[in-house]
Amino acid sequence: MLNESNHFDTHAIRTGHRRTAEHEHGEPIFTTSSFVFDNAAQAAARFAGDEPGNIYARFTNPTTQAFEQRLAALEGGESCVATASGMSAIMAICVGLLKAGDHLVSSRSVFGTTTVLFEKYLPRFGIETSFAQMTDIESWKAAIRANTKLLFLETPSNPLTEIADIQALANLAHENDCLLVVDNCFCTPALQRPLSLGADLIVHSATKYLDGQGRIVGGAVVGNQQLVGEEVFGVIRTTGPTMSPFNAWVALKGLETLSLRMKAHSEQGLKLARFLSTQKCVEKVYYAGLESHPQYELASTQQSGFGGIVSFVVKGGREAAWRVIDETRMLSITANLGDVKTTITHPATTTHGRLSEEYRKLTGIEDGLIRVAVGLEAIDDIILDLSRGLEK
Numbered sequence: 540m541l542n543e544s545n546h547f548d549t550h551a552i553r554t555g556h557r558r559t560a561e562h563e564h565g566e567p568i569f570t571t572s573s574f575v576f577d578n579a580a581q582a583a584a585r586f587a588g589d590e591p592g593n594i595y596a597r598f599t600n601p602t603t604q605a606f607e608q609r610l611a612a613l614e615g616g617e618s619c620v621a622t623a624s625g626m627s628a629i630m631a632i633c634v635g636l637l638k639a640g641d642h643l644v645s646s647r648s649v650f651g652t653t654t655v656l657f658e659k660y661l662p663r664f665g666i667e668t669s670f671a672q673m674t675d676i677e678s679w680k681a682a683i684r685a686n687t688k689l690l691f692l693e694t695p696s697n698p699l700t701e702i703a704d705i706q707a708l709a710n711l712a713h714e715n716d717c718l719l720v721v722d723n724c725f726c727t728p729a730l731q732r733p734l735s736l737g738a739d740l741i742v743h744s745a746t747k748y749l750d751g752q753g754r755i756v757g758g759a760v761v762g763n764q765q766l767v768g769e770e771v772f773g774v775i776r777t778t779g780p781t782m783s784p785f786n787a788w789v790a791l792k793g794l795e796t797l798s799l800r801m802k803a804h805s806e807q808g809l810k811l812a813r814f815l816s817t818q819k820c821v822e823k824v825y826y827a828g829l830e831s832h833p834q835y836e837l838a839s840t841q842q843s844g845f846g847g848i849v850s851f852v853v854k855g856g857r858e859a860a861w862r863v864i865d866e867t868r869m870l871s872i873t874a875n876l877g878d879v880k881t882t883i884t885h886p887a888t889t890t891h892g893r894l895s896e897e898y899r900k901l902t903g904i905e906d907g908l909i910r911v912a913v914g915l916e917a918i919d920d921i922i923l924d925l926s927r928g929l930e931k
């Protein structure tokens with residue numbers, strides 16, 4: 540029955556759990572490192588791959604598989620592999636699908652640590668990366684070489700909420716025999732389904748909205764059986780950054796409320812963005828749900844909601860931005876996001892602090908820029924908390 544359902548919310552709640560002989564209603568956590576065989580012949584058959592089934596929890600675990608199957612259903616993918624973190628998901632794609640002499644093109648506006656992986660570590664293994672301006676298809680075209688194998692992007696971008704055209708970039712990738720990888724962390728499948736737009740692989744940091752309550756670090760890759768079920772899975776089972784059963788259980792339960800939460804984060808985000816747009820001391824607001832956003836049209840067709848990340852620039856540079864942050868009493872000053880608790884951060888001196896001042900200016904990470912990841916507290920209280928510093 541479930542395989543026939545096209546409904547996101549049904550999969551989010553029902554897919555993945557195979558009830559055991561105990562007839563439990565809630566999904567169990569299998570805290571076991573290995574699995575027992577009926578006899579030596581079965582052990583041999585499992586190890587030889589002739590019989591499906593669990594062997595050892597670095598390879599598979601029923602709780603982790605429940606999360607994988609549920610997330611695969613939500614993204615509309617054949618296969619999902621859960622990982623210890625979002626970064627190990629990205630690393631496993633690179634190790635599994637690239638080799639020395641290959642090249643990848645990444646959006647400039649990706650998670651900072653992803654850039655470090657591409658610029659510092661991959662070159663040691665003979666893999667080079669070029670960076671493209673995510674909203675400009677010509678910039679991607681110019682960066683592609685004969686040996687390019689992957690295009691990598693994140694949309695909306697962090698913290699400036701730029702939107703990449705997934706369908707156009709999937710077409711460009713395929714014309715050049717490349718795969719398109721989309722980090723779908725900010726929208727989650729509740730708001731955006733990149734595979735249906737032509738992307739080949741989805742990356743997640745389950746740390747963010749999939750868990751949704753800031754409790755775990757985790758990640759996942761979703762795609763077809765060959766790329767994910769074989770290549771990426773092979774890297775994870777060999778190198779070891781598997782997701783623990785406990786973390787898988789937390790993320791699994793997070794998926795049950797994902798669409799409700801993302802809808803609420805989007806409603807709150809729009810309210811906050813509209814409020815900030817009316818403030819005299821706010822120079823600019825970045826949120827794709829505002830009609831003034833340059834990619835409002837694209838975001839409206841590509842996404843079913845605009846998400847919870849709102850960034851804005853206050854007049855008065857770093858000093859003014861720090862004052863707004865320091866005057867808050869409820870908001871959490873932390874770089875994490877995707878939590879029911881609202882978080883606030885100053886990108887120029889935290890997440891983007893390593894970059895040169897010129898580079899930050901060039902890419903819009905101004906000193907007055909503040910990023911808020913809107914949580915699910917009453918929006919009036921969130922606005923009140925931000926207003927304390929805005930008034931000064």
Ligand SMILES: *Cc1c(COP(=O)(O)O)cnc(C)c1O
Nearest residue numbers: 624625626650722724744746757
């Ligand atoms: C946090 C984040 C990551 C990395 O995930 P971890 O779980 O911290 O390893 C990757 N991409 C995006 C967009 C993120 O926000």
